[in-house]
Amino acid sequence: MALLEVRDVCYIYPGAQPVEALRDITFEVERNEFISVIGPSGCGKSTLLRLLSDLLPIDKGEVLIAGEPAVVARRKREIGFVFQDPALMPWRSSLKNVRLPLEVLRRDGASEKATSESLLRLVGLGDFTAKRPDQLSGGMRQRVSIARALTYDPPLLLMDEPFGALDQITRDEMNIELLNIWEQKQSTVVFVTHSIGEAIYLSDRIVVLSPRPGRIVDIVDVPLPRPRDPAIKRSREFFDIETSLLGTLEGRRIHG
Numbered sequence: 358m359a360l361l362e363v364r365d366v367c368y369i370y371p372g373a374q375p376v377e378a379l380r381d382i383t384f385e386v387e388r389n390e391f392i393s394v395i396g397p398s399g400c401g402k403s404t405l406l407r408l409l410s411d412l413l414p415i416d417k418g419e420v421l422i423a424g425e426p427a428v429v430a431r432r433k434r435e436i437g438f439v440f441q442d443p444a445l446m447p448w449r450s451s452l453k454n455v456r457l458p459l460e461v462l463r464r465d466g467a468s469e470k471a472t473s474e475s476l477l478r479l480v481g482l483g484d485f486t487a488k489r490p491d492q493l494s495g496g497m498r499q500r501v502s503i504a505r506a507l508t509y510d511p512p513l514l515l516m517d518e519p520f521g522a523l524d525q526i527t528r529d530e531m532n533i534e535l536l537n538i539w540e541q542k543q544s545t546v547v548f549v550t551h552s553i554g555e556a557i558y559l560s561d562r563i564v565v566l567s568p569r570p571g572r573i574v575d576i577v578d579v580p581l582p583r584p585r586d587p588a589i590k591r592s593r594e595f596f597d598i599e600t601s602l603l604g605t606l607e608g609r610r611i612h613g
Contacts, residue, residue, distance in 0.1 A: 367380050394547065415427075443490070480538060500531075519548075562578055
């Protein structure tokens with residue numbers, strides 16, 4: 358059974374002039390699979406993640422995580438969410454930011470502290486546990502955010518353009534780190550991005566959304582071998598997938 362099942366999901370933002378954001382979204386994600394969602398600005402990518410995480414109510418359709426409604430999965434702490442803005446507490450150290458969700462639930466004993474420290478080592482910040490956000494680079498702050506999202510070891514990790522605000526060099530480095538983390542944690546990831554190249558490099562499959570209202574126009578397999586070396590971005594196979602996706606986003610299919 359797929360870990361994530363999305364069935365005929367629709368969403369309309371209410372108001373004096375309602376906005377239809379998503380229409381009839383249906384797809385599945387297998388356990389330990391890495392899926393990216395791409396599409397033009399305003400097509401509902403971020404809205405989709407908020408529906409998957411039960412941060413927005415579904416107007417129509419259903420989202421199942423391990424066979425249960427998303428609201429149940431959220432309450433059971435089975436969903437991790439990484440936003441584009443790390444949203445760290447500026448007065449807290451990296452370690453205390455990672456431990457914050459555990460403190461809220463009064464689960465902040467010695468073993469939980471050790472887990473938080475190991476997560477910071479996992480994201481490459483083992484030497485920065487005492488540093489505050491203003492003492493970290495943008496990439497480091499996002500690593501803290503990822504570690505915090507992994508606190509409960511959630512089977513499903515949702516990531517909403519987490520590297521969108523970073524420069525290209527740092528973004529490429531974070532892509533490599535994210536794949537290392539994913540391979541070690543074996544989480545299932547749904548990753549929203551505007552970057553076609555980033556989606557191809559990271560993903561097993563890519564969900565392509567149309568302009569608003571967002572509908573699925575294609576789901577593209579990425580048959581590139583893993584583990585992935587950054588040099589694969591210069592391969593013919595990578596270029597062919599990128600060209601096909603560009604054609605799909607432009608409203609035509611390119612076969613070559």
